[in-house]
Amino acid sequence: MQFDQLLQYLLSGLSTGAIYALIGIGFSIIYNATGIINFAQGEFVMLGGMLTLLFLETCKLPLWAAIPCAISVATASGILFERLAIRPLRQPTPINLVIITIGGSILIRGLSMLLWGKDTHAIPPFSGEEPIAVGGATILPQHLWILGITLLIIAANKFFFYYTVSGKAMRACAYNRRAAGLVGIDVRRMVLFSFIISSAMGSVAGIIVAPLTMTAYDVGVMLGLKGFCAAIIGGMSSGGATVVGGLVLGVLESLGAGLISSGYKDAIAFIILLLILFIRPQGLFGKAQSERV
């Protein structure tokens, strides 16, 4: 067991983990504002990648222009999803809503398959493909983009939730929806906000990983599940805990595949998920009754 090997496992794990974290935060934002787990979150990740491809290849836009277009269209579909599937519901019990999100995810995936076909597509990396040596290990420039953008988004998130009126209002909804409604916060509008933020974040995650992992109509399923694991490890907080959850998951997967057996890579993620749900349902870092924002 050499040092550079271990370093490589860690670096690979961290960069995969950053993606899980980004997707995981999308889950927690919606959970905190609405109390539902949005299982369509993975599909927004897929939409990010596929829409970028659409703008790049069909509309012939340069990458810097295609990305914002893709994010806005993905966000628009998030708004549409909330308006058409979540808001009109007569009895918005959590179980109904969760089932609706699962249905929505199948619908989005099906439509994308019809629209873009079943092939896998590649997106060019943002800045070259020359590996960068770190100690004895190597990473790609794209990994730096992933880490950088994840950090940026998390910082922006923190700012939004703690220093803006809308953010504070969303936190209020997370604490107590009824009380928030009584002091004049439009809870339904906050729900819409949460869908906007999380679909935008999901699509960003989908875009920045696409050059590495490639994209297809069905990439959202696995990435969504891994993001969900990250959110569970982080106890559904929309801040640092989920980020740590994602990174822990990524590193464990990478170490597991390298040191134990690659056959158990996915099993590791789901064993962790089950253990956390059984033993510490409040998350790895949560107190028994934690605040969720």
Place this chain on the structure above:
Amino acid sequence: MKKRFVVACCLLCISLLSAPVSFAAAGAIRIGGLFAVTGPAAFLGEPERNSAKMVVDEINAAGGIKGRKLELVTYDTAGDATKAVQLATKLIRDDKVVAIIGPSTTGESMAVIPVAEKEQIPLISCSAGIKITDPLKKWIFKTAQNDTLAVGRIFEQLQKQKLTKVSILTVSDGFGSSGREQLKAQAATFGIAIVSDDTYSPKDTDMTSQLTKIRGIKPDVIICWGTNPGPAVIAKNAKQLGLKIPLYMSHGVSSKKFIDLAGDAAEGIRLPSGKVLVADVLPASDPQKKSLLAFVKDYQNHFKTEGDHFGGHAWDAVMLLKGAFENGANTPAAVRDQLEKTKQFHGIGGTFNYSSHDHAGLGKEAFVLVEVKNKDWVIVK
């Protein structure tokens, strides 16, 4: 009650009597197709269905077979074995086909085989699994090359270069595990040692961990067995890690798509492939060249993408049936007998020689070893 029964019997008799009559009167020869056009195996089923339709249309446009039109009834199995069995029964009972082409995957084929055997309808499978025709089944043929041949082709090359330590990295699905079995089973015959054995899931997005582990083991060669997109990710990861170990892939990625996905990282990667891929650079002496060029050009004209060897499996199957019909076969039993007599048919997958003890019909010259150079394929000499 009794009266009704008699009427029903009469109707049944009439329908039984009239069925063959109407069949002959219509004059069309009806064949069935079972392809996984949607679902996880769509990359097989779609080109297969397209190719089968294309070649049937062409045969009909050229006046059919001995003045009779060929009629193709296809159903989408979605890669589901249960569905494949239902649809096979439907083809035989309702559509009354004389032969069936497909299914696309080994799992479906194995499920459909008992149906075809029981109903005594010849079936030409388009999937690669060796189990389909080994042991031999009376009514079952196949056009896809066996995995064994692809593995043999790689090992032969390694033996020639005196490379003996091999790490394998296979995808954890049917295709990967079949390849993994074959790689392990054949290694000893070629004096090759498998020094590490890793897997990845079909949807994995990062394989640097596996490759880092392999780098530590220092094998002579890495062989990766999978279908897109996994191998493209592996190629990119290998480039990222700066691996200098030669990388071999399986015939599962022998299409332009792989080069598109892996980009620069594909350079130098070798793989065994059906000859479709390199049709234009094959020597003129190659007996398959004419069929190959015709197929590639046709497919390009019809579907705006390059024809691949998956579509070729269905093309071969239709052409094999055409040969049987031309030799006067009209009933399923006669078609079967004629198929078995096929000799020196130069198709897309290779040169077919069926016999009463071989229903796969191909030799290892069906594969050529190719290398990616300047975003294109070249034949490894």
